[in-house]
Amino acid sequence: MNRLDDRGTYPIREFARLTGVNPVTLRAWERRYGIIRPERTEKGHRFYTDEHIQHVRHILYWLDQGYPIRQVKLLLKDGQENSGNNNDDWLNQQQQVIRAAQHLNTQHLDELWNAGFSSYPLAVYYERCLSPVLHFLRSSSTPLIVTHAFEHLLKRKFGAMLLQQQRHNKGPVLLLATNHEHAEIETLACACALGAAEFRVEYFGPQPTPSDLGLTLTMIPAANVWIHFHPLIPAHQQQWQDYFSHCHVTHFLSGAAPDTQVQHKTLIRLPDQLSRQVRTFITGNNTEKNTDNNAEKHTHNGGFH
CATH class of the missing domain: 1.10.1660.10 (Multidrug-efflux Transporter Regulator; Chain: A; Domain 2)
Structure with missing residues (x-):
């Protein structure tokens, strides 16, 4: 350490x-x-x-x-909770982002995002501000061009952040994946939150099949896999069950993860909230990393495993 x-x-x-x-x-x-x-x-x-x-x-x-x-x-x-409405500030931030999105004001959006990312852990800001905004834009009468533009700009923002983070991050690889394009933004937010904690994250786009993931694991030395699930259609259930029954790398599952037919020590279900998912992953891996560092202290290796 x-x-x-x-x-x-x-x-x-x-x-x-x-x-x-x-x-x-x-x-x-x-x-x-x-x-x-x-x-x-x-x-x-x-x-x-x-x-x-x-x-x-x-x-x-x-x-x-x-x-x-x-x-x-x-x-x-x-240590006393405020009896006032603690959501007022978040609602104000959401409304500012929505107004900027509805006017396609890309510069103001970037300014608002930068302010949010500097004041909060990224997973918290995503949960409390960006996720509600996405839900509003997708479910309201907002023109599709506005929703698509917002999603595109946010993906681009997260992609740029992740690229910058990963230039400096070393150590074991976490392979991050999601089975549906609608869950991609949350997956990218997760990647950036972990990147801020100096985890080396690899993400290759949405909707990989179980076979795709298996092949990817033969190409990169991933220590862990994290899959964020959108609800599966019945035709895909058995494919994932077969994949889980043969996986040897530890897999973290979030979102609408399917119920597994067998208990497997390599499968770890994460909490519902993104911020708690990230914290659970960081805490567990820091414990392992510290143990590894102590074991290697006298080898002058300085790396992992």
Whole structure:
């Protein structure tokens, strides 16, 4: 582990990996909201402690309850839930994004997204703002060109973020997949949330068949596979059952994952919320990574497995 010393202190990139909160958001929480105060080295570099990890868990707890970041500081101070409507801020953000989308104002959309991504962990911002906006645009009388443009721009945004993240991320590969194009945006959001925690993510587009995934696993050294499911049609059920019965790599399943006919230790079902799915994956893999690092400490290898 990339600690500054043996007292349990971490530089910002390592802390981001451990918590799943990217460095840009950590700096915003410090400067703009004052809800986290890192320590400083003699040269002025930020570092964090195990106490900061617990503090971030408390912040994420309140965000999971739907509170906007501007209210979290008071909640951390007194621990009492606000009796007011904690959804007002999120509704305001959703309405701003919808208005920008309806006017095809791409520059303003990008500004709103950048502000959201800097203030919140990406999975939280997706759940509380972008997912409700997508649902509204897809289910309302919004012209199709507006909905399609919004989806295209958001996919492009996530794709650019993922490409930038993966230039620096090392370690075991997570192969990410979804069985339906309608679930692609959420899958890309998941990829970027994991990329912010320095996981090496590979995503090759929507709708791979079980055979496609099996072939892909012969080509890349994936340590884990994460499949986000849209509801399956009956004709595809047995194909996935056969695939699961023969898989040897650990698979994480989210969304409308099919019920498996056999219990298999390589299949792990994730919670419903994207933010909790990401956190569950990060926590489990950080535990494994730390164990591996300790085992290899005297080999000077510095890698995984």
